[in-house]
Amino acid sequence: MTSAELETRGWHLSFERMVWLSLSLLLVLVPHAPRMPAWISVLFLVLAGWRLYAVKTGKPLPHRYIMGAVVLATLAGVYLSYGTLTGRDAGVAMLAVLAGMKIAESRVLRDAYVVVFLGFFLVVTNFLYSESIPTGLYMLVVVAVLIGSLVAISTEPSALVPQRQLRLAAVILLQAVPVMLVAFLLFPRISGPLWGLPKDAFSARSGLSNTMTPGDISGLSLSDEVAFRVRFDGEIPDNRELYWRGPVLWKTDGRTWTAGESFRRSKPIDFARRGSPVDYVITIEPHQRRWLFALELPATIPRMATMSAEFELRSVKRVRNRMRYRVRSYTDYQIPWISRGELTEGLELAAGTHPRARELALKWRRELAHPRAIVEHALEYFRDQPFVYTLTPPLLTRDNVDEFLFETRQGFCENFASAFTVLMRAAGVPARVVTGYQGGELNELGNFLTVRQRDAHAWSEVWLGEVEGWVRVDPTGAVAPARIESGMEAAIPRTLGPGALNLQPSEPVRRAWRSLRHSLEALNNAWNEWVLGYGPERQRRLLNQFGIDATDFTRLAVWLIFCVLALLAGTSLLLSRRPRTRDPAIRAYRKFQNKLARAGLERAQGEGPLDFAKRVIRTRPDLALQVSRITDMYVSIRYAREGGDARILNRAVAAFGIQ
């Protein structure tokens, strides 16, 4: 079909329409841009720009062979960048490029619809990374723009007015709100992801998990979300002592660390304690799991919690709401006990993994007799070799320990802890990985610490024999002492944020800032609880109050359809019955009428405002002044040449009251 034919059929994708399409897709992809290699963004822009250039100048669209080549190049590029073609990140990158290609090859209206629906799909991919309120709001805007694009491709090009389209899109969105709410409340919730979300999709959401794969903790480190707050009874211990113990990991498959089998006793053994105890109360944010965190090493067990032999605190129920618990810890301690099972498991390595690391460790073992010396030597190794502590380590695709130790040498705490533990085990020193948080931000106003997700940390514990017992070794400290001594902030400076501004704000400013932060946190909390946390359990409880059995999906679906239909019917009835008015004068006068109607003075149908006022005054002479003033203003706004100010009328109506 020639473009002239397309034009006559109204299928022609004009420049304006193409701008709409390209812009809306660009908006969808903007949040992805920092997460993707730059070449993908550039490729997308080139493809969209090509299409715009082509429509502007009348040049032909890219040839099929070129597009084919681009597809192959993209596949190769994504594979090179990510080491895979599947998973969340690689998949999103592929989608981004393919969306650009779809724009580039769009010829007829049908293609444009495909592009818009692709845009809707890309909106969803953003929620794989963030489910925060700002993301939600931004995506709402993006959806509005996408609907605006739909309007644009359905409108005569000559009639395009961006503001009007966006307003129309906003109206459409608003009209969809009731249906959206009903669908949100009634759509069957399934425990667990519906379509098998890629595993990496959850890394940033719920804090630490009971496994550790490279990338998990560094993903957390971008998050400012509060993990928990700690209020100390006495002095706050030194930052170096602030190891918040979480899940202890034993098993490794060479890449991922997991907690392993639960052969251990559920009761902890006594440990040797020295020095004075530290008493504190922790307020933990909901993280949907059971872990509770405590300063190493907890000596008491809070109510509704248990403690494992590795001194992990676990809540009896999942932490779905904020929870407070009190713990007493001793920062100076010794755990001089190991079970036979632990002794074997503490030395296990996945078969056939990390050959070079094992070789190095064996060498150490031959040279050094005592475990203590091996540990020292390993830490020495980390210090001497050019290791770099970084939030954004290069992706390790093969043997992650060997690659890290001997090639890239750039890593985050999880890389260090993992590599160190492997080295120890290979050298015959029983070792385990401990995950948790390290440090915390001191709140100057109160005697409390705020521990955020970015304080997530991993370290090792090694068994140094009966005398010393399990000893904490933090290889990260060897490479980046600042991380341990002054916290995350000092180790990796953040470019922005209140911490970066080295200001001493005055008290009122600080108070305002704090209250703002608190209200934002409360808002976030509600969002988490009611929007993100609206799972099967919550749905069941909510719907039960209305007598709906949420476990029966068929019935739920019937309810859903019924409610949507009822909503639509109600809306159409409302729209047909009551003519909508934008005129503020009419709205104010209606309010006035309603007030009088409540006093039994109803305006008859077809009764003019002056007649009505006369009748009202005849029955209620006491209202004469106000009624005649309001009527007078209304009549002059509506009917007189000079008009009047509807706001004054509105104020008069607001002040009008009947005893």
Next chain:
Amino acid sequence: MTAFQSSEARISGDNELVRALNDAIEDASEIVLGKKHAIRLALASMAARGHLLIEDVPGVGKTLLAQALARLLGLEFQRVQFTSDLLPADILGASVYERETGAFRFHPGPIFSQLVLADEVNRATPKTQSALLEAMEEYQVTQDGETRPLPAPFFVIATQNPVRQVGTFPLPESQLDRFLMRIDIGYPDANAERALLKGRDRREHLNDLAPCLTPEDLIRAQVLASKVHVSDALVAYVQAIVSYTRNAPHYELGLSPRAGIALVRASQAWAFMAGRAHVVPEDVQAVLSGVVSHRLSPVVDSPPAGDNVAEQIVQEVDVP
């Protein structure tokens, strides 16, 4: 009430003129007792440059009203009694051969006056009726190829017996449309009738009346009335009324666009006489029965007719 009255009495342009018109209404209602509303409608019709059709049984004061108005407004007055043998020339005038000059000279008929009372217009033949109605529409008379303008102001009050009386030629709908309003006077109420019976002859009283306005004043009033503001909201109301009559099942035909224009003009005049610079829905409602009752023919088996038509419309159509 005080604050309210002030709003209604907002004088548009010419205070004196409005007062004089209202004086005229007062004076006329001394003659035609208890018929203030009909008189006001008649005067509004004059202020709107429209002709008036009065339909009523004989003896209720149709002629008296026309005479009173003529006198109060200082208008030159002619009355034509329509009969079945009345010819167009009897109204318009005719060219007569004069022997002294040897030429035809036009003798103007009774229509060449400022206020013409066409009594019992439906007793004349359609030919005669249409001669009158054409003159009314065009404000001129064409006779023997010569066009002669009618005086200004020019105003026709036609009276009509109820249509079903014997020996009448009912005016066709297209002709009825030429009248801005049709009103009926009706019997006086008990009080008025008692005063009527006790008092002296109304016609004598008529001679005592002093004109309240001059014909020039009336023309000025017509100009000012046509400038009374009609807001969008009011137009919307008139439109709602018109479209209601077109869609409602009670009428054979809805109101024509000309009827809509008539409604607006009459409302303007009514508002002017109330001293307002703008038209309000109440003005429309006040003139509605006069403007629409002769333009809407109810479907045979649905009862509303006359005033009921207007009442029904007022009740059915929302004031926007």
